[in-house]
């Protein structure tokens with residue numbers, strides 16, 4: 001049997017692995033494993049690392065997450081407050097951009113790396129590399145510049161700015177600064193040793209824009225975001241919205257080698273569009289896992305794998321697993337996926 | 344072309360381009376030259392325009408969400424302005440209290456739904472984000488509302504005790520559960536059409552067009568109580 005790392009290695013070099021790799025995005029669940037509140041859990045990088053290690057020991061999926069939460073990107077740029085619920089993901093609690101002037105004032109430089117958010121994440125990466133790095137690929141995530149303004153100024157204000165005549169310059173300036181941030185951040189993550197970066201771009205999904213608009217407005221920023229690092233190890237992630245309509249342009253022009261589609265995207269269609277020019281990761285609709293019984297889990301996992309497995313180049317995944325999914329459901333999802341994914 | 348259709352087409356085009364001033368100019372000229380009354384504009388121009396825009400977005404994937412948001416704001420503003428010129432009693436289909444669940448700070452979906460309901464002649468009271476169940480119910484009672492709409496973007500706020508479920512229990516506790524209907528919406532509900540049942544709500548909707556239909560239906564059910 002291959003290690004998880006070999007499995008991904010095979011996939012990336014175009015070979016058929018022993019089975020379909022299983023990505024399971026368990027984040028806050030680590031706090032439960034560590035017997036901590038979500039707030040305490042995220043206060044130290046080592047908590048998250050050991051939480052992830054326990055999750056892998058418990059469930060046996062194929063990747064370790066060196067990622068805390070999306071709001072930490074905002075913290076790195078000066079957001080002073082994140083909100084920590086008892087049973088869900090943290091949220092941005094302080095929007096740093098309130099006016100066009102704030103966009104001009106925003107400074108992106110290496111000081112972002114002195115922040116606690118970044119330093120704690122480095123600890124997580126370091127421990128995971130040492131403890132699991134030989135066997136497992138280590139994943140982290142960034143928000144693409146096209147989506148980032150939502151966590152800096154709030155999505156409503158951002159949408160309004162997009163349609164304010166004469167604000168075009170400020171809009172571009174904010175994209176530009178976000179993209180500088182993404183470049184710095186991706187470079188730092190790769191230097192710290194993460195194997196893959198999930199590039200999260202929900203505002204560029206079909207939940208927000210048309211395929212045409214994607215090509216014209218989002219794609220150029222995707223290019224800019226990976227200028228420093230290139231696209232090796234980058235996975236284009238749907239962020240919760242559908243991306244099949246964007247796939248032709250992404251496959252043709254982005255240089256990304258892996259595409260993580262949405263549960264509402266048709267898997268066969270995605271594989272057809274990608275046509276061997278990259279990997280396809282297809283997730284289960286994990287919100288339904290809150291109520292699915294064993295039988296329903298089995299049927300759904302088998303359906304996904306049977307639609308994507310043929311010919312290789314395929315990964316089974318989840319979106320952002322809700323905290324309330326019962327442990328036995330997570331177990332059976334992963335076990336069925338491993339079984340059904342055998343080549 | 345008949346006058347109504349002409350104004351509808353011109354207004355729709357202006358709104359579609361998110362040109363608020365042009366949209367307002369078209370409405371003003373219809374009023375000025377007496378070709379349409381404020382009531383006609385509300386029912387035959389404003390409301391169908393925003394519903395068509397949303398249809399174009401959802402079904403035909405022609406419009407973008409940012410555009411949809413701006414158009415729904417224009418539409419809601421035009422409605423408020425025209426309502427100043429008509430008998431509000433006749434043009435008011437009822438009061439809807441709309442807010443985002445406690446612990447949740449996401450307001451975009453709720454705002455769109457609010458603007459579209461408003462453009463369909465409901466009086467919408469938007470009580471913002473991070474709203475406790477007590478505040479939802481207090482505001483509904485104070486304003487004689489028959490519908491409470493609870494929006495959430497994350498699963499823990501969608502089905503948690505302090506979200507819509509809390510609103511339903513609070514209504515129950517005050518003996519108001521059969522008088523005030525609860526409707527839910529937001530991203531997690533779009534991933535599972537059964538999810539609303541876990542909240543005890545009376546209905547849900549994946550978007551703003553459906554929201555209008557569900558609220559219309561619940562108001563009718565209510566009327567029959």
Ligand code: B12
Nearest residue numbers: 070089091092202240319320452492494498528529530550
């Ligand atoms: C864009 C997006 C983001 C963006 C912007 C978010 C924002 N709004 O500010 C960013 C990148 C910042 C983001 C971040 C996160 N996100 Co996000 N995101 C999305 C996405 C793709 C779209 C959400 C959105 O804004 N849609 C546009 C609005 C207008 O649509 P809407 O809210 O659904 O509203 C419509 C309907 O639902 C309905 N409606 C809404 N309210 C109401 C109310 C009533 C009464 C009625 C009748 C109808 C109704 O009508 C509206 C108009 O059509 C969704 C997935 C999806 N497909 O929906 C995930 C999603 C919401 N995100 C999710 C998560 C987990 C997160 C994070 C917590 C991730 C993390 N671990 O850090 C962070 C939180 C960030 C923060 N706030 O600090 C999850 C939530 C589910 C869960 N597991 O809890 C989702 C569902 C994706 C998923 N399936 O995993 N996200």
